[in-house]
Amino acid sequence: MEHADPAEVERPDADDLALDGNAAAGELESLFGPGATVSLATCAHCGTEQAVARLGTWSRGPGLVLRCCACGRVAIRLVRAPTVLHLDLNGVTRLRIPSGGR
Numbered sequence: 128m129e130h131a132d133p134a135e136v137e138r139p140d141a142d143d144l145a146l147d148g149n150a151a152a153g154e155l156e157s158l159f160g161p162g163a164t165v166s167l168a169t170c171a172h173c174g175t176e177q178a179v180a181r182l183g184t185w186s187r188g189p190g191l192v193l194r195c196c197a198c199g200r201v202a203i204r205l206v207r208a209p210t211v212l213h214l215d216l217n218g219v220t221r222l223r224i225p226s227g228g229r
């Protein structure tokens with residue numbers, strides 16, 4: 128019996144749907160300010176801290192899905208509807224956003 132690599136199972140099947148985290152920059156900056164894409168996200172699944180711009184982004188479907196670059200699991204889901212923005216940060220335990228303070 129074959130054992131699938133769990134990391135592979137969690138990934139979307141088509142890599143060509145992957146964008147980089149900067150693809151989500153506009154949406155994230157509208158929420159968190161201009162430092163959003165250089166902010167650091169800690170993965171809730173594997174604990175890896177990485178720049179939001181490094182999160183793999185998939186745009187198929189009604190919104191954006193950002194995945195951990197280490198384990199491939201979902202970090203952030205973002206869906207903009209006409210009257211509401213849905214933001215799911217369930218896959219992130221911490222988001223460190225530069226505030227630009229001096």
Ligand SMILES: [Zn+2]
Nearest residue numbers: 170173195198
């Ligand atoms: Zn992870």
